[in-house]
Amino acid sequence: MFPTPIEKLSKPANISYRVAIWVALIMWLLPLIAVMMTSARSAADINAGNYWGIPSEWRILENYVEVFAVTPMAQYLWNSIIITLPAVIGAVALSTLAGYALAKFKFKGNTLLFATFIAGNFVPFQILMIPVRDLTISTGLYDTATGLILFHVAFQAGFCTLFMRNFIVGLPDELIEAARVEGVSELRIFWNVVLPLVRPAIAALSVLIFTFIWNDYFWALVLVQSDEVRPITAGLSALKGQWLASWQLISAGSIVAALPPVILFFAMQKHFIAGLTLGATKG
Amino acid sequence: MQNLQSRQRQWMPIIFLAPALIMFVIYVIFPICQSLLLSLYEWDGLGEKTFIGLDNYAELFTDEQFWVSLRNNIYWMVLYMLAPPLGLAVALFLNQKVLGIRLVKAMFFFPFVISQVVVALVFSWFYDPSYGLLNIAITSLGFEPIAILTEEKWATFGIIAAGLWPQIAYCMILYLTGLNNLSPDQIEAARLDGAYGWKMLRHVILPQLRPATFIAIVVTVIGALRSFDLVATMTSGGPYGSSNVLAYFMYEQSIFNYRVGYGAAIATVLFIIMDIYIAYFLWRMLKSEKA
Numbered sequence: 001m002f003p004t005p006i007e008k009l010s011k012p013a014n015i016s017y018r019v020a021i022w023v024a025l026i027m028w029l030l031p032l033i034a035v036m037m038t039s040a041r042s043a044a045d046i047n048a049g050n051y052w053g054i055p056s057e058w059r060i061l062e063n064y065v066e067v068f069a070v071t072p073m074a075q076y077l078w079n080s081i082i083i084t085l086p087a088v089i090g091a092v093a094l095s096t097l098a099g100y101a102l103a104k105f106k107f108k109g110n111t112l113l114f115a116t117f118i119a120g121n122f123v124p125f126q127i128l129m130i131p132v133r134d135l136t137i138s139t140g141l142y143d144t145a146t147g148l149i150l151f152h153v154a155f156q157a158g159f160c161t162l163f164m165r166n167f168i169v170g171l172p173d174e175l176i177e178a179a180r181v182e183g184v185s186e187l188r189i190f191w192n193v194v195l196p197l198v199r200p201a202i203a204a205l206s207v208l209i210f211t212f213i214w215n216d217y218f219w220a221l222v223l224v225q226s227d228e229v230r231p232i233t234a235g236l237s238a239l240k241g242q243w244l245a246s247w248q249l250i251s252a253g254s255i256v257a258a259l260p261p262v263i264l265f266f267a268m269q270k271h272f273i274a275g276l277t278l279g280a281t282k283g
Numbered sequence: 284m285q286n287l288q289s290r291q292r293q294w295m296p297i298i299f300l301a302p303a304l305i306m307f308v309i310y311v312i313f314p315i316c317q318s319l320l321l322s323l324y325e326w327d328g329l330g331e332k333t334f335i336g337l338d339n340y341a342e343l344f345t346d347e348q349f350w351v352s353l354r355n356n357i358y359w360m361v362l363y364m365l366a367p368p369l370g371l372a373v374a375l376f377l378n379q380k381v382l383g384i385r386l387v388k389a390m391f392f393f394p395f396v397i398s399q400v401v402v403a404l405v406f407s408w409f410y411d412p413s414y415g416l417l418n419i420a421i422t423s424l425g426f427e428p429i430a431i432l433t434e435e436k437w438a439t440f441g442i443i444a445a446g447l448w449p450q451i452a453y454c455m456i457l458y459l460t461g462l463n464n465l466s467p468d469q470i471e472a473a474r475l476d477g478a479y480g481w482k483m484l485r486h487v488i489l490p491q492l493r494p495a496t497f498i499a500i501v502v503t504v505i506g507a508l509r510s511f512d513l514v515a516t517m518t519s520g521g522p523y524g525s526s527n528v529l530a531y532f533m534y535e536q537s538i539f540n541y542r543v544g545y546g547a548a549i550a551t552v553l554f555i556i557m558d559i560y561i562a563y564f565l566w567r568m569l570k571s572e573k574a
Contacts, residue, residue: 001378001465001467001470002375002378002462002465002470002483002484002487002488003375003378003379004479005379005380006379006381007380007381014381017379017381018381018382021376021377021381021383021384021387022383022387024376025387025390025391028391029390029393029394030409030416031405031406031408031409031416031448032393032394032397032405034405034408034409034416035404035405035408038408049413049414051408051411051414051415051416052414052416052419094302094303094306095303097299097300097302097303098299098300098302098303098304100299101295101296101297101299101300102296102300105295105296105299107293107296107297110296111569113300113304115565115569116307116312117303117307118561118564118565118568119561119565120307120311120312122505122557122560122561122564123311123315123554123557123561124508124509124530124550124553124554124557125509125511125530126529126530126533126534126546126549126550126553126554127314127315127318127319127550127551127553127554128310128311128314128315128318129318129533129534129537129546129550130314130317130318130321130328130537130543130546130547130550131313131314131317131318131321132310132314135309135310135314150306150310151310153306154306154307154309154310154311155310155311157303157306157307158307158311161303186295190299211396214398215397215398215399215400217398217399217400217511217512217515217516218511218512218534221515221534222534222538232398233398233400233512234400236398236400236401236404237400237515237516240404240516247408250404251404251408254401254404254405257397257398257400257401258396258397258398258401261396261397261398262393262396262397265389265392265396266389269389273456273460276453276456276457
């Protein structure tokens with residue numbers, strides 16, 4: 001263990017450390033705490049410049065009700081859900097299949113394909129922007145959830161395939177070989193042998209790319225334009241333009257937008273971190 | 284039977300790969316080629332395309348906005364490099380086993396989980412010239428307030444500071460996991476040899492954290508080059524283009540100015556810069572694969 005465990009040090013050091021971590025945490029999250037406080041303020045407070053003090057009256061419920069009542073926030077939230085969930089399922093499904101092929105079959109071009117998936121995952125979005133936008137327009141999918149979903153599935157397939165392939169490579173070959181000797185068909189091997197073993201990887205990957213897709217802003221700007229389809233990131237940024245003076249509403253909206261990934265992260269912290277650091281244990 | 288099976292096995296990887304590969308080719312590989320080609324044309328996005336050879340690039344290299352954006356991207360990359368060491372510092376600070384530490388670690392990670400649009404709003408609020416906390420702090424120390432995001436010389440740095448917030452959190456998590464996997468034997472042995480503190484960190488801990496450092500640097504460079512959300516939400520590249528970066532400059536030219544071919548040329552430059560890092564990453568990854 002490094003640094004030296006604090007329990008081994010003196011009592012004053014121990015106490016001050018235990019206090020220091022919470023002070024540091026509050027400092028670290030100060031900008032976020034301010035937004036949470038603001039989401040509970042009254043308009044009068046904001047106009048008076050009370051941005052950082054204790055709100056003169058707490059309007060938590062009123063502000064959050066108002067943001068849903070006077071802005072299309074509920075619609076944005078719903079749009080984000082119906083874009084993100086199918087995209088996560090699609091990307092994970094495609095990449096589990098592809099990852100298995102790259103991990104457990106020897107064929108010409110295996111490494112090249114693997115490298116292509118990795119490289120594609122790192123390219124700047126701008127090099128894809130115009131052709132993807134044109135393609136989406138010409139197939140009639142501009143300003144539809146389907147257009148965004150298809151792109152996310154395709155793009156995330158790069159990272160996901162890298163991830164699944166690295167996980168499946170570590171699985172023992174013997175199980176698959178044994179099933180082959182028994183004459184089990186390849187599809188059944190995938191379904192009955194491989195799939196149960198990769199469940200933890202699927203969980204980790206799903207949580208991680210859920211946040212990636214949920215937080216996407218660029219493609220929401222490029223492929224979508226109406227309030228009926230806009231996900232919450234683009235919606236929030238549009239609201240900021242329209243409700244410039246109503247910071248309490250923008251703040252409440254920000255908290256609403258941030259909550260789903262935060263809740264998911266808390267609920268599945270172990271999976272999330274496993275997903276994020278899979279590459280960090282090797283390489 | 285044997286024959287059928289081996290034939291089946293030959294086709295299987297292709298069938299398994301096909302769906303992902305087809306999608307990837309349509310939405311990633313093919314568009315890259317199209318963009319590279321498009322950068323040789325003059326096009327408003329609707330009408331006829333006119334082939335103009337390398338004229339877009341020639342114009343780009345005399346475009347002041349391009350050099351400002353490129354310079355800002357370099358600022359981003361250089362300053363973003365603070366994220367790995369700072370993330371390591373936070374990770375070392377939090378790598379203890381006291382009551383509530385798991386919660387503290389999780390909450391330190393928050394900035395990375397939330398959308399960059401929210402991060403941008405949070406920081407715009409923090410920088411607010413009249414009532415923002417930053418200016419309250421500055422004025423209480425007796426200095427003049429600064430309108431960070433509306434002053435040409437500060438805007439980029441204000442945005443980079445906002446971007447460092449989630450990036451440090453990301454590096455912190457990478458290092459916390461790395462610290463978890465340290466070999467206790469080596470540390471004990473080094474302690475017996477009288478290594479402690481800085482010396483221990485440098486000669487025993489850091490070498491073991493190399494995989495984490497590698498990933499931290501790669502994601503940080505990519506993050507710096509990809510910077511778009513924060514610039515778009517906080518300043519839209521302003522004031523007077525002073526906080527622009529290549530990613531936003533490209534978007535601006537293609538969507539607002541209808542200069543699609545020119546935009547493609549900007550994207551190509553960004554793509555080439557990024558390729559250096561992608562190639563390095565691939566080389567490292569495939570090398571460790573063979574070992």
